[in-house]
Amino acid sequence: MSKQVLIAGAGMGGLAAAIASARAGWHPRVFEQADGFGEAGAGIQLGPNATRVLEAWGLGTALARVAAFPQRLAVRSAGNGEVLAQLMLGPALLERYGAPYATLHRADLHRVLLDGAADAGAELLVQARIERVREAPDAVLVSLGGPTEIEGDALVGADGLWSRVRQEIWADGPPVSTGHLAYRTLVAQQDLPKSLRSDEVTVWLGPRLHVVTYPVRGGDWLNVVAIVQGALTAEPEAWDQAAAAGDLQQALGATCAALQELVQAAPDWLLWVLHERPPLKGAQAMSHGRVALLGDAAHPMRPYLAQGAGMAIEDAQELGRCLAMARDRIADPATALRRYALNRWERCARVQRQAERNGRIFHATGPVQWGRDLSLRLLGERLLD
Numbered sequence: 001m002s003k004q005v006l007i008a009g010a011g012m013g014g015l016a017a018a019i020a021s022a023r024a025g026w027h028p029r030v031f032e033q034a035d036g037f038g039e040a041g042a043g044i045q046l047g048p049n050a051t052r053v054l055e056a057w058g059l060g061t062a063l064a065r066v067a068a069f070p071q072r073l074a075v076r077s078a079g080n081g082e083v084l085a086q087l088m089l090g091p092a093l094l095e096r097y098g099a100p101y102a103t104l105h106r107a108d109l110h111r112v113l114l115d116g117a118a119d120a121g122a123e124l125l126v127q128a129r130i131e132r133v134r135e136a137p138d139a140v141l142v143s144l145g146g147p148t149e150i151e152g153d154a155l156v157g158a159d160g161l162w163s164r165v166r167q168e169i170w171a172d173g174p175p176v177s178t179g180h181l182a183y184r185t186l187v188a189q190q191d192l193p194k195s196l197r198s199d200e201v202t203v204w205l206g207p208r209l210h211v212v213t214y215p216v217r218g219g220d221w222l223n224v225v226a227i228v229q230g231a232l233t234a235e236p237e238a239w240d241q242a243a244a245a246g247d248l249q250q251a252l253g254a255t256c257a258a259l260q261e262l263v264q265a266a267p268d269w270l271l272w273v274l275h276e277r278p279p280l281k282g283a284q285a286m287s288h289g290r291v292a293l294l295g296d297a298a299h300p301m302r303p304y305l306a307q308g309a310g311m312a313i314e315d316a317q318e319l320g321r322c323l324a325m326a327r328d329r330i331a332d333p334a335t336a337l338r339r340y341a342l343n344r345w346e347r348c349a350r351v352q353r354q355a356e357r358n359g360r361i362f363h364a365t366g367p368v369q370w371g372r373d374l375s376l377r378l379l380g381e382r383l384l385d
């Protein structure tokens, strides 16, 4: 009989883990606390490190049906709109990395992964919040609040930023606020003035803020995310709260006409309060006996490298490789999870650190901002290459 892996959370990380573990010959049982499967109304970028994995899992065609594949990333000044630098994302990137740069609606990516997990034979349960975790010598047991325990050979905590599994095993407290807020919206391109429609990724840099726009749903919609540093008035644990365009406009201050018009053109905004944890400090922070963490549960990061979900997908691929060792009786489940953690923690820590550094560069003020813009202008395409 196949070994059973219990997976807490059916976000992108949990579903990717389900696909990878099924491919490794395990039987995945995914427990999702929500009433149904779904994702927030916002966009997501996937670099070739992540699209390569999805293609390897046979999901390339499904991805291509819903994604946009922008040809260029332009870095602009939020103050005057000037293009400071650019990076070509189309054929040159494909040739260099062997997989495309994609931009998607989060719900579309979630659906691709959900279908992939179902096709792979994963058991998918909703209204199933994992509350307690207990380690036994030859198994791991979870309970959903009641007296009944569910037994598995391994448990993967893919339950996001506020991970319950992490608290049960590591008990290292909640994530911390970054002091940054993300305002997000999706606008139909046809509802935008022609000058604001775009099929590129654009990053607008201003003092203590940046704005990212990119196409989703095959290019029919434009995703807009504006990150500002500001007072945290919102509920910290809510992912997506309604926000007023007026608040954002005030937070953006004196930015160029195009950005002001974009904010006015989008009627509905959602607000995210950004949290993080310090970079991982070793494999012991990612696995403990038959329990391992994956995605934001393990390494929640600032979104300034657009790699949070990318790291979750990479984690899942490595998890699958290591679980296959247990299937083949090369290792017991705890050793397989230890190998997974050893192979992943350092890369994830580096990406967490780099994302934080990017934020500092993006939000620079005064002479540092001036130097950054000069460097971008001088180095142009090569700097971002």
Ligand code: FAD
Residues within 6 Å of the ligand: 008, 009, 010, 011, 012, 013, 014, 031, 032, 033, 034, 043, 044, 045, 046, 128, 129, 130, 131, 158, 159, 160, 161, 162, 163, 164, 165, 182, 225, 272, 274, 294, 295, 296, 297, 303, 306, 307, 308, 309, 310, 311, 312
């Ligand atoms: P989550 O998506 O949080 O999923 C966790 C799931 O677990 C949820 O469904 C939740 O309901 C469920 N759950 C929680 N607790 C329990 C429990 N006890 N029992 C059962 N179920 C439970 N990443 C990128 O790669 N590219 C980007 O462009 C990008 N942009 C971003 C922009 C912003 C503004 C933000 C905030 C993040 C961005 N990210 C991006 C990061 C990315 O969204 C996350 O890294 C990714 O969603 C993490 O997925 P996850 O599955 O680990 O966690």
